[in-house]
Amino acid sequence: MSHRKMHLPLSLVLILCGLLNGICCETKERSKGNSYPVSSWKISPIHHKIEAGNKDFAHKLFKTLLMEHPRKNIIFSPLSISASLAMLSLGTRSTTLTNLLEGLGFDLKVMTVWDVHRGFQSVVQMLKQLSREGHLKHRDTLFIDSNRKINTPFLWDTEGLYDVTAQMIDFRDVKHTKKQINHFVAEKMHKGTKRFITSLNPHTFLFLINYVFFKGIWKMAFHTNLMHKEDFFVDERTTVQVDMMWKKEHVIYSRSEKLFVTMVKIPFIGNMSIVLVLPDVGQPDSAVKEMVVQRATLLKSSGMRWVHLIMPKFKISSKIDLKKMLPKMGISNVFTTAANFSGITEEDFPAIFEAIHEATMEVSEEGRMDTPKDMDLSNAIPWHTHAAAPLVVKFNRPFFLFVEDWMTQRAILMGKVFNPIAE
Numbered sequence: 001m002s003h004r005k006m007h008l009p010l011s012l013v014l015i016l017c018g019l020l021n022g023i024c025c026e027t028k029e030r031s032k033g034n035s036y037p038v039s040s041w042k043i044s045p046i047h048h049k050i051e052a053g054n055k056d057f058a059h060k061l062f063k064t065l066l067m068e069h070p071r072k073n074i075i076f077s078p079l080s081i082s083a084s085l086a087m088l089s090l091g092t093r094s095t096t097l098t099n100l101l102e103g104l105g106f107d108l109k110v111m112t113v114w115d116v117h118r119g120f121q122s123v124v125q126m127l128k129q130l131s132r133e134g135h136l137k138h139r140d141t142l143f144i145d146s147n148r149k150i151n152t153p154f155l156w157d158t159e160g161l162y163d164v165t166a167q168m169i170d171f172r173d174v175k176h177t178k179k180q181i182n183h184f185v186a187e188k189m190h191k192g193t194k195r196f197i198t199s200l201n202p203h204t205f206l207f208l209i210n211y212v213f214f215k216g217i218w219k220m221a222f223h224t225n226l227m228h229k230e231d232f233f234v235d236e237r238t239t240v241q242v243d244m245m246w247k248k249e250h251v252i253y254s255r256s257e258k259l260f261v262t263m264v265k266i267p268f269i270g271n272m273s274i275v276l277v278l279p280d281v282g283q284p285d286s287a288v289k290e291m292v293v294q295r296a297t298l299l300k301s302s303g304m305r306w307v308h309l310i311m312p313k314f315k316i317s318s319k320i321d322l323k324k325m326l327p328k329m330g331i332s333n334v335f336t337t338a339a340n341f342s343g344i345t346e347e348d349f350p351a352i353f354e355a356i357h358e359a360t361m362e363v364s365e366e367g368r369m370d371t372p373k374d375m376d377l378s379n380a381i382p383w384h385t386h387a388a389a390p391l392v393v394k395f396n397r398p399f400f401l402f403v404e405d406w407m408t409q410r411a412i413l414m415g416k417v418f419n420p421i422a423e
Helices: 002-022 047-070 078-089 095-102 111-118 123-134 152-162 174-188 285-293 295-299 322-329
Strands: 023-028 038-043 072-074 136-145 167-169 204-220 228-233 240-257 263-265 272-279 303-312 315-323 352-369 389-394 399-405 412-417
Touching: 038 072, 038 095, 047 072, 047 204, 047 322, 047 412, 072 315, 078 095, 078 111, 078 123, 078 152, 078 204, 078 352, 078 412, 095 303, 111 123, 111 204, 123 136, 136 174, 152 295, 167 174, 174 228, 204 263, 204 412, 263 303, 315 322, 315 412, 322 352, 352 412
Parallel strands: 136 167, 204 352, 303 389
Antiparallel strands: 023 038, 072 412, 136 204, 228 240, 240 263, 240 303, 263 272, 272 399, 315 352, 399 412
């Protein structure tokens, strides 16, 4: 049997293990008057540790980004970043491998490296499914220096396990390579910009680009006839005019006097939802960072309420240089010239690894079902829920968002809307 025939089934076995033994979702009967499915998600002990690691990494990265960019819009996909770096770890060895996976939140004392890859199969399949359904555009591209001799098994595994096909490119020809990468990004990732990268080191060995685009389509649209310009209070000194959207809907609502925040969870089409968290005026940064970690507590204490939602239309983007950001979280070895990439090539040289994550999110008034023009909704809402006036929740100052897969409660996107008119 050839080496290739022995190798390929390993990828296939891991994929099947991840799909068949990883996660089993059951949908409970919906409660009366509740238009949301309630999920009971059964996972194995190892997958539970994988999910916990992913959440821990997401929270740490969000808090790091908030410290680095306190006055900017932030949007990123923690799951997409984790999956792309787990894919890269297939080619790392020794302390580079350990530092990378432990930095992603995985304790290699209680799980194996292949447990991690098997655990990510459900994440990869979820992202692919969302892409197929048109709810999310997601792409990983790994550019590898064509001047190096690459281990073929690494290429088989990246494609078989993570659906990533590496692109061989000559980094020594800087001018031509920059043009190639920018053209690839514009064409494959539907980016209008022709200058995704402006500088490039001719000694680069690997360049990872991770891209996510999401346009939320509401299950119930906002009122197009009520949208108008209104003030959004960016801070004490800055006020901008934004397109403010209005609607009344029966949504999940929570209020925490301990965290000084108000939360609503609103359904999108395609088994997705968005959690919007509005801090009280004047809350310090320390309280905001605690809120990021305590989001699950907010959801547990939530209930269905009749709410008058007022929020801005927005489109925000973030371009994150992971080489600059991740070392602040302890993931550093892979970005040094001493990094061990012997799973990718047997050649010994100072390797330079670059990695960029870019995410874009757009939210407008668009929805599958139109909200009744008279704002009554009496046919859609149980009588006892709106005997009193609806709660008014108005997002007219910086707020946080978490786009989730409804069944698994995984955070696909996390972000902060600091200024809705500044992309």
